[in-house]
Amino acid sequence: MLGPVILAASRSDRLRRLVSAAPVTKPVVDRFIPGESVDEIVPIVRDLTDQGLELTMDVVGEDITTPAQAEAARDAYLELIDRLKPLDLGTRAEMSVKLSMFGQALDGGHELAAANVRPVVEAAAGIGTTVTLDAEDHTTLDSMFAIHEELRQDFPQTGCVIQAYLFRTEEDARRLADSGSRVRLVKGAYKEPAEVAYQQRHEIDKAYVRVLRTLMEGGGYPMIGSHDPRLISIAQELARTAGRKLDEYEFQMLYGIRGDEHLRLAAEGHRMRVYTAYGTDWYGYFMRRLAEKPANLRFFARSVIGRG
Numbered sequence: 001m002l003g004p005v006i007l008a009a010s011r012s013d014r015l016r017r018l019v020s021a022a023p024v025t026k027p028v029v030d031r032f033i034p035g036e037s038v039d040e041i042v043p044i045v046r047d048l049t050d051q052g053l054e055l056t057m058d059v060v061g062e063d064i065t066t067p068a069q070a071e072a073a074r075d076a077y078l079e080l081i082d083r084l085k086p087l088d089l090g091t092r093a094e095m096s097v098k099l100s101m102f103g104q105a106l107d108g109g110h111e112l113a114a115a116n117v118r119p120v121v122e123a124a125a126g127i128g129t130t131v132t133l134d135a136e137d138h139t140t141l142d143s144m145f146a147i148h149e150e151l152r153q154d155f156p157q158t159g160c161v162i163q164a165y166l167f168r169t170e171e172d173a174r175r176l177a178d179s180g181s182r183v184r185l186v187k188g189a190y191k192e193p194a195e196v197a198y199q200q201r202h203e204i205d206k207a208y209v210r211v212l213r214t215l216m217e218g219g220g221y222p223m224i225g226s227h228d229p230r231l232i233s234i235a236q237e238l239a240r241t242a243g244r245k246l247d248e249y250e251f252q253m254l255y256g257i258r259g260d261e262h263l264r265l266a267a268e269g270h271r272m273r274v275y276t277a278y279g280t281d282w283y284g285y286f287m288r289r290l291a292e293k294p295a296n297l298r299f300f301a302r303s304v305i306g307r308g
């Protein structure tokens with residue numbers, strides 16, 4: 001029950017200011033967002049890739065309010081890509097982007113986000129890697145899928161995310177699997193109404209398996225975005241049944257969550273990609289991580305009380 005409350009709080013500007021400014025927040029945030037600058041994140045990229053992990057990099061930020069902020073977001077990704085170039089990691093370090101951070105919710109936002117994301121996709125291709133478009137709340141998805149389709153005409157490896165909790169996703173999965181796309185499947189992290197999304201965990205999990213089967217049997221490249229041990233073993237079974245080799249799908253997990261499992265799957269020969277977020281505007285990302293596991297919130301609250 002706490003999850004939806006925390007998700008609602010993630011939209012509060014007052015709380016954003018309060019939580020972001022509290023000095024006690026930082027150590028808790030560091031677990032999920034291991035750096036605020038490119039200088040801090042590049043050594044972490046090196047360290048994780050040295051351990052046999054692959055990465056998808058997220059410069060945190062969303063819900064921006066001016067076109068200048070959208071351009072700054074684009075430039076932050078361009079700087080990151082420039083700094084990754086000498087590491088020569090190719091697809092071992094790809095990018096994840098949220099179109100809201102590229103201006104999608106502003107006036108003329110669809111065109112603005114499309115124009116801002118394209119140079120990032122081009123620059124990523126220039127260092128031999130690719131970009132995945134994250135899925136945000138359901139009102140943004142038609143625009144995201146349209147931009148994804150447009151980008152794929154020039155950069156077919158561009159990926160996108162679908163969310164098992166949404167009723168629309170089974171149909172989206174069929175379309176994307178047919179088109180041979182790279183698709184990350186996740187449960188879904190936003191507060192969605194009952195008109196568009198399953199609300200019960202068991203319903204979401206069942207939908208996840210149905211959608212995953214479609215992706216595994218289709219012609220695309222499935223990316224399994226989950227920490228759920230049951231879904232991970234079902235994914236392995238579905239991949240085997242579909243006759244997929246180990247390099248014909250991959251697992252993805254978030255930095256700071258089930259780190260041992262990242263290494264275990266990589267050691268088994270799986271492609272294991274860690275979603276690694278960094279930057280200063282971490283509030284929305286951080287609050288979604290708290291909402292996914294209320295025990296995180298208790299830990300956070302204890303550290304506030306303990307030091308306060």
Ligand SMILES: Cc1cc2nc3c(=O)[nH]c(=O)nc-3n(C[C@H](O)[C@H](O)[C@H](O)COP(=O)(O)OP(=O)(O)OC[C@H]3O[C@@H](n4cnc5c(N)ncnc54)[C@H](O)[C@@H]3O)c2cc1C
Nearest residue numbers: 134135186187188189225226227228252253275289292293
């Ligand atoms: C690589 C990746 C990319 C994602 N991209 C998107 C996206 O674009 N759009 C979107 O809506 N959502 C995205 N998500 C988030 C996703 O929708 C879920 O909210 C999140 O993954 C939790 O669901 P789960 O499948 O891990 O299962 P759960 O049942 O929530 O978790 C399974 C187990 O994993 C551990 N766990 C999960 N979350 C946490 C946490 N926050 N803190 C500590 N332990 C935890 C716990 O042990 C839990 O029991 C992404 C997730 C991943 C892994």
